[in-house]
Amino acid sequence: xxxxxxxxxxxxxxxxxxxxxxxxxxxxxxxxxxxxxxxxxxxxxxxxxxxxxxxxxxxxxxxxxxxxxxxxxxxxxxxxxxxxxxxxxxxxxxxxxxxxxxxxxxxxxxxxxxxxxxxxxxxxxxxxxxxxxxxxxxxxxxxxxxxxxxxxxxxxxxxxxxxxxxxxxxxxxxxxxxxxxxxxxxxxxxxxxxxxxxxxxxxxxxxxxxxxxxxxxxxxxxxxxxxxxxxxxxxxxxxxxxxxxxxxxxxxxxxxxxxxxxxxxxxxxxxxxxxxxxxxxxxxxxxxxxxxxxxxxxxxxxxxxxxxxxxxxxxxxxxxxxxxxxxxxxxxxxxxxxxxxxxxxxxxxxxxxxxxxxxxxxxxxxxxxxxxxxxxxxxxxxxxxxxxxxxxxxxxxxxxxxxxxxxxxxxxxxxxxxxxxxxxxxxxxxxxxxxxxxxxxxxxxxxxxxxxxxxxxxxxxxxxxxxxxxxxxxxxxxxxxxxxxxxxxxxxxxxxxxxxxxxxxxxxxxxxxxxxx
Amino acid sequence: xxxxxxxxxxxxxxxxxxxxxxxxxxxxxxxxxxxxxxxxxxxxxxxxxxxxxxxxxxxxxxxxxxxxxxxxxxxxxxxxxxxxxxxxxxxxxxxxxxxxxxxxxxxxxxxxxxxxxxxxxxxxxxxxxxxxxxxxxxxxxxxxxxxxxxxxxxxxxxxxxxxxxxxxxxxxxxxxxxxxxxxxxxxxxxxxxxxxxxxxxxxxxxxxxxxxxxxxxxxxxxxxxxxxxxxxxxxxxxxxxxxxxxxxxxxxxxxxxxxxxxxxxxxxxxxxxxxxxxxxxxxxxxxxxxxxxxxxxxxxxxxxxxxxxxxxxxxxxxxxxxxxxxxxxxxxxxxxxxxxxxxxxxx
Numbered sequence: 001x002x003x004x005x006x007x008x009x010x011x012x013x014x015x016x017x018x019x020x021x022x023x024x025x026x027x028x029x030x031x032x033x034x035x036x037x038x039x040x041x042x043x044x045x046x047x048x049x050x051x052x053x054x055x056x057x058x059x060x061x062x063x064x065x066x067x068x069x070x071x072x073x074x075x076x077x078x079x080x081x082x083x084x085x086x087x088x089x090x091x092x093x094x095x096x097x098x099x100x101x102x103x104x105x106x107x108x109x110x111x112x113x114x115x116x117x118x119x120x121x122x123x124x125x126x127x128x129x130x131x132x133x134x135x136x137x138x139x140x141x142x143x144x145x146x147x148x149x150x151x152x153x154x155x156x157x158x159x160x161x162x163x164x165x166x167x168x169x170x171x172x173x174x175x176x177x178x179x180x181x182x183x184x185x186x187x188x189x190x191x192x193x194x195x196x197x198x199x200x201x202x203x204x205x206x207x208x209x210x211x212x213x214x215x216x217x218x219x220x221x222x223x224x225x226x227x228x229x230x231x232x233x234x235x236x237x238x239x240x241x242x243x244x245x246x247x248x249x250x251x252x253x254x255x256x257x258x259x260x261x262x263x264x265x266x267x268x269x270x271x272x273x274x275x276x277x278x279x280x281x282x283x284x285x286x287x288x289x290x291x292x293x294x295x296x297x298x299x300x301x302x303x304x305x306x307x308x309x310x311x312x313x314x315x316x317x318x319x320x321x322x323x324x325x326x327x328x329x330x331x332x333x334x335x336x337x338x339x340x341x342x343x344x345x346x347x348x349x350x351x352x353x354x355x356x357x358x359x360x361x362x363x364x365x366x367x368x369x370x371x372x373x374x375x376x377x378x379x380x381x382x383x384x385x386x387x388x389x390x391x392x393x394x395x396x397x398x399x400x401x402x403x404x405x406x407x408x409x410x411x412x413x414x415x416x417x418x419x420x421x422x423x424x425x426x427x428x429x430x431x432x433x434x435x436x437x438x439x440x441x442x443x444x445x446x447x448x449x450x451x452x453x454x455x456x457x458x459x460x461x462x463x464x465x466x467x468x469x470x471x472x473x474x475x476x477x478x479x480x481x482x483x484x485x486x487x488x489x490x491x492x493x494x495x496x497x498x499x500x501x502x503x504x505x506x507x508x509x510x511x512x513x514x515x516x517x
Numbered sequence: 518x519x520x521x522x523x524x525x526x527x528x529x530x531x532x533x534x535x536x537x538x539x540x541x542x543x544x545x546x547x548x549x550x551x552x553x554x555x556x557x558x559x560x561x562x563x564x565x566x567x568x569x570x571x572x573x574x575x576x577x578x579x580x581x582x583x584x585x586x587x588x589x590x591x592x593x594x595x596x597x598x599x600x601x602x603x604x605x606x607x608x609x610x611x612x613x614x615x616x617x618x619x620x621x622x623x624x625x626x627x628x629x630x631x632x633x634x635x636x637x638x639x640x641x642x643x644x645x646x647x648x649x650x651x652x653x654x655x656x657x658x659x660x661x662x663x664x665x666x667x668x669x670x671x672x673x674x675x676x677x678x679x680x681x682x683x684x685x686x687x688x689x690x691x692x693x694x695x696x697x698x699x700x701x702x703x704x705x706x707x708x709x710x711x712x713x714x715x716x717x718x719x720x721x722x723x724x725x726x727x728x729x730x731x732x733x734x735x736x737x738x739x740x741x742x743x744x745x746x747x748x749x750x751x752x753x754x755x756x757x758x759x760x761x762x763x764x765x766x767x768x769x770x771x772x773x774x775x776x777x778x779x780x781x782x783x784x785x786x787x788x789x790x791x792x793x794x795x796x797x798x799x800x801x802x803x804x805x806x807x808x809x810x811x812x813x814x815x816x817x818x819x820x821x822x823x824x825x826x827x828x829x830x831x832x833x834x835x836x837x838x839x840x841x842x843x844x845x846x847x848x849x850x851x852x853x854x855x856x857x858x859x860x861x862x863x864x
Contacts, residue, residue, distance in 0.1 A: 013654035017844035020650060024851035031858050032779055045862055047778065052812075052864070073861065074778065074811045107808025136809050138776045 048143035049074035049133040053109070054126065056152040060232050062120075063347070063396040063448035063517065067101075067113040070128075077134035077142060078105055085112070086127040090151075099124065116490065117396040117449040121157040121178035126150045155232045157447070158516040159454060160204065162192050162470075164480045165509035170470055172206060173510060174228060179236040185226055185244050191469040193221055194512070196262035201230045201516050205249065205262045205269060209469050217468045221257050223250040223271060230516060250285075250293055259303075263310040264517075268326070270306055270313055284313065286326055297329040298322070305342055308349035314342045321354065338379070339371065343391055346398035350375050351425075353382075353392040353401060370403070372425060382428045387416055392423070393446040399425055402433075402453055402488065404444045418442055420455065424492040431492050433501050441472045445514045453486040454506075454513040481511040520764045528760035531828060532753065534795050539752055540745065542586025546593040547740040551733055559599045566602045570648025573599075573606025574641050577615035587611045588832040589744050595836065596668050601660070602652035608833075609849065610644035612796040612823035613637065622819065625800035626807075632800075632816065635860060639820045643852045647845060660841050662834075748832055755831025759793040762827060772806070778861045781814040782854055789822030796823035813861030821853040 010018075037044040053071030061068075070081075087099045101114040118124065127149045133142035156178035163173045168184055170191035175182045186192055186208065195206035207221040229243035230236075237243070250257060255273040262269055268288050273295075275281035284296045284304065296313075301322065304315035312333060313324045320337035324330075341355040351374040358364035370382045370389050387406035394401050401423040406416035418439040421432045436442065436457065445454040460476035461467075467477035487502040506513075563569045573594075577587075591608040595601070612618065614637055626632040657666040771788045775781030785806070794802050803818045825846050833842050 011654060011656070011659040013651065013659055013841065013844065016650050016653050017848060021844075021847050021851060024848070024855060027855055028851060028858070031855065031862070034862075047862055073813070073864070075809050135776045135781060137773045143777075 046146045048146055049076060049131075050146040051128060051148040054148070054150050056126070057150040059152050060155055061118055061152055062155055062232060063117045066117065066397065067111050070110045070112065072108045072110075072133075072145075074133040074142075075108055075135055076110075076145075077132045078103075078110070080134075081110060081128065081131040081145075084128055084131045088125050088127070089122055090125050091123065098122070118154050119451055120154045120447070120449045123151060123153040126152065153235075154449070155201065155516070156230065156235050157449075158201075158230055159445075159483075159513055160195065160197060160228075160516065161456075161483055161508060161510035161513040162195070163508075163510045164458075164470065164478055168510065170211065172204060172226070173508070174230065174237075174516075175508065176230065176236060181237055183229065183237060185228060186224075187244075187246065190224070190246075193218055193469065194260070195514070196260070197228075197514060197516055198262070198266040199264055199517050200266065201232050202228060203266070204228055205260070205266075207257060207260060211469075213468075218471070219256040219258075220252055222248060222252050223257055223260055223269070225249050249287065255285075261304060261306045261313075263306040264308050265310045268306060268310050270304060272301075272304065284315065284324070286313075288326065294328055296324060296326070298324055298332070303341060305345065307352075308345050308347060314345075314352065316341060319359070336373065339373070341389075343389065343403070344393050344401070346394045346425075347396055348398055351398070353394070353403075355389050356381075370423075372428075380428065382423060382425070383430050390418075390442070391444055393444065394425075395446065395450040396448060400450070400492070401425060402444065402446050403430075404442055404455070406439055407435075420444065420453065420486065422488055422492055427492070429492055433488055434486060434503060441511075443512045443514075447515045448517050451487065452515070453488055454515060455484050455486065456511040456513055457482045457484065458511050478511065480509050482506075483508045483510060483513045524760045524764040527763050528756050531756040531759055531793055534798075535752055535756065535793075535828060536749075538586040538795060538797070539589070539748060540586075542589045543741050543744045543748065545586065546589040546744060547737050551737045551740070559594075559597050562599050562603050564600055566600070566649040566652035567645065569600040569602035569652065570606035570645040571641070573603035573608075573648055574610035574614055574644040576603070576607045577611035577613070577618075588829065588836065589748055592665070592836050595657075595661070596665065598669070600652060601654065601657075602648035605651045605845075606644045606648035608644075609647055609824045609845075610640045613640040613820065614644075618796050618800075618823070621797055622800040625804045629812070631864075632812070632819070635816050636819045639816065639853070639856045639860075640823070642856065643820065643824065643849055646852060647848055650844075650848065659838070661837055665836060747835055751831040751835050752828055755793070755828030758831065759791060759827035762791050772809075775810060775814060778811055778813065779854075779858060781810050782817045782857050782861070785810060785814040785818040786821045786850060786853060789818045790826050792822075793826035793828040794822065799823070811861050812864075813857040816860060817853050817857040820857065821850065824849045824853075 034044045034047065050073055051070060052073045053069060055069040056065065082103050087097065089095050089098050099114055099118055101112050104111050104113070127147070128145060129147035131145045133145070135142070156176050158174060158176045158178070160172055160174045163169055163171050163184065167188070171184050171188065172186040172192050172195060173182060173184050185204070186206070189211050190208040191211050192206050192208045195204050197204050203225050205223065205225050207223050209218060209221045213220045225247045227242045227245050229238050229240075231238060249269065250271055254277070255275055258272040258274060260269060260271040268286060271285045271287070271293070273283070273285050282300045283298055284301065285293045286296060287293045298315070299317045299322070301315035301317040304313055306313050311326060313326075315322050315324055317332070317335075319340070320335050321339045321342050322332035323334040323336075325333050336354070338356055339354040340357040343353040343355065345352045351372050354371045354373050356369040356371055358367050358369060364384065367384050367386055368389055369384045370392070372380045372382055385405060386408040390404045390406065392401045392403040403421050403423055404418065405421055406418045409415045409417045416439050418436040419432045420434050420436070421430050423430050436455075440458055440460065443456050447453070458472065458481035459479040460472055461479040462476045464477035464479070470478040472478065483506045485504045485506055487504070489501060563572050587608055590611070591604045594604040594607060619633055619637065622633045622636055623630070651660070654660055657669045660666070661669065771784055771791065774787070775784035785803075789799070792802070799819060799822050803815050807815060830842060833845075837845070
């Protein structure tokens with residue numbers, strides 16, 4: 001009698017497991033060898049490394065984008081990557097390495113930090129090929145990367161100004177350098193007195209007076225918003241029924257609107273207002289996110305600026321500068337008693353250029369000092385001058401400033417000779433770039449990419465008493481004005497060397513030129 | 518001597534790390550026995566192999582245990598007559614597809630949300646495929662250890678013959694003639710404690726599901742002690758083996774093997790098996806290799822590690838036969854390699 005075999009030799013689990021294991025082995029073999037099945041340059045699939053992240057791929061980058069991140073799916077031979085990165089301008093193939101920068105690595109990701117902001121109005125192409133992978137302890141040369149190519153671009157180079165000629169007189173004019181298009185975007189019945197451009201370029205906030213207003217002249221101004229038709233994302237003027245549409249943000253009911261400032265993110269508007277009935281009711285009002293305006297009820301102040309954090313306001317108050325929060329009737333967050341004026345903030349908001357009038361220092365009486373004050377309270381003097389320091393604007397990386405200042409020229413009488421200087425913030429060196437013939441309400445505007453500085457030179461007509469709105473601070477009627485473009489050097493010129501920056505008169509008649517951010 | 522100290526430190530750290538999770542798993546398993554009507558739960562489980570494997574894979578959301586805690590629960594599911602695909606799906610995927618592990622992976626790779634997605638997807642695919650494969654074997658004898666297979670067979674017999682009856686004795690022999698451990702004073706007859714593992718003992722207490730009783734608590738505690746004794750011993754053995762291997766084959770040696778996309782995946786899978794790190798923290802461990810290894814190999818570590826590591830093999834021997842563990846190991850390893858290599862090539 002034979003004992004029946006209770007179980008077969010191979011159970012279903014054995015059969016299916018062994019079968020699947022064989023099948024999977026074949027698939028693994030195909031995967032491993034698949035990279036070798038090539039005809040010419042085309043393989044069944046690419047088994048080498050590849051770029052799996054390029055933070056600027058198909059993006060529009062602006063002055064805030066100072067570095068891109070390049071990520072790989074494998075550890076890479078860093079040298080081979082750095083050597084093979086190629087950035088070009090497709091429209092200008094002759095330009096070699098238009099965006100120099102420095103590289104740094106964190107594992108499989110590389111950061112490329114630009115030496116200076118990418119020039120506006122340009123399309124760039126990024127290419128990487130022939131870089132190799134490198135694993136730890138890998139002796140032999142690694143596989144080559146799958147060639148990678150991407151494009152990115154910068155916004156159009158564009159400016160806005162208040163026109164002073166013909167149909168443009170008193171109206172906002174936008175000129176797009178990239179597409180060479182010009183548009184008047186405010187209506188004829190409004191005379192624009194001041195304006196700020198929103199960071200996204202889509203809107204401009206401006207103060208304006210009705211052209212036929214006969215009451216209080218410029219004190220009647222109201223705050224408006226207009227759609228520009230320009231965007232960061234697209235080149236040229238966009239079309240649409242909203243383009244040129246005007247919205248009234250703040251009227252002059254009960255109050256005169258004096259000065260205003262717009263935060264960098266465009267969400268906060270600060271307006272200096274005075275009660276028409278009670279001049280003692282004078283101070284800053286804020287409008288946040290389109291809500292109702294609210295008075296801050298602080299001590300009355302003078303010049304003010306919204307800080308880059310979009311949450312604080314620096315305002316001159318009495319003998320110093322108060323840093324104000326947006327809470328009504330709150331105590332100032334800080335008070336810098338030494339300084340009399342804040343000129344500008346660095347783009348990262350960590351430091352500000354301030355002026356000390358040296359009122360408490362008998363040795364420096366009638367001397368003004370330019371200081372760099374950081375958010376830790378450290379104050380560094382940059383230089384002293386007998387003249388005035390009128391305006392300073394930081395370059396995007398915050399390493400340089402361009403300042404409008406004056407020299408006191410002693411002749412038959414004291415004359416203030418305006419000049420524009422380049423200031424190296426780190427080295428604390430000042431290099432005058434250009435001397436201007438006459439100081440009269442000059443406005444400067446540094447391009448977001450730092451490549452051009454706009455300034456205006458106005459002519460006045462003291463005999464014209466008909467002009468109610470377009471006047472200088474001394475009350476003279478504006479006749480016309482030229483807008484100039486100064487192309488400064490990339491770095492501070494050495495002392496004694498020729499400082500001949502390029503200067504070009506732009507074909508616009510107007511004043512208050514401002515670059516689009 | 519230094520190696521011995523290192524091995525002992527590794528052994529203790531593995532044990533200390535895993536014990537709370539094993540205890541959690543045993544608690545869950547015992548809770549399944551005494552506080553949930555397992556029959557209804559098991560009856561509701563899908564019998565279709567694919568759906569069953571998917572159900573088991575996603576059951577980690579119900580029982581968030583790591584790879585030490587999932588074994589007792591999987592064992593409980595099998596002994597309760599749950600489909601094999603459900604138990605295998607749970608065994609392989611529950612340590613990964615549960616909220617704690619998803620959160621920790623996200624926390625370790627906050628800038629790579631894909632890591633969480635691919636980890637879950639690959640674990641789900643592998644667990645489902647292996648679950649389906651194992652469902653082809655209807656007879657539990659070739660799969661499981663004889664003792665467990667016997668319990669499963671008993672359970673299945675109970676399920677078929679007593680679908681309407683409330684209680685049937687599992688053995689026709691008088692209890693006095695049977696070997697084993699019995700509880701006295703639990704009714705008219707002694708209750709076999711071994712049957713606690715099968716759930717049969719729960720039946721006399723079915724009416725007591727709604728109320729709290731001293732007897733139930735005692736049985737609950739007894740079950741915890743029994744499972745901890747069985748699985749705890751395996752965990753100690755597994756941890757000792759993992760510690761010994763780590764000392765004999767240092768991590769540096771394993772890592773130096775990864776010199777290409779394929780070998781780096783293999784190295785990380787080997788490392789995952791050797792270090793036996795718990796799935797709740799393995800994402801932080803593997804983060805250290807993020808700069809020197811491919812994303813595919815990191816995924817291989819995160820997918821393969823919770824499925825099979827040395828100390829888990831120790832625990833799984835308490836359920837499966839060695840040959841079956843080899844199948845499980847090999848198919849999971851091959852699928853991990855295929856999926857992560859494809860990821861390396863195509864993403």
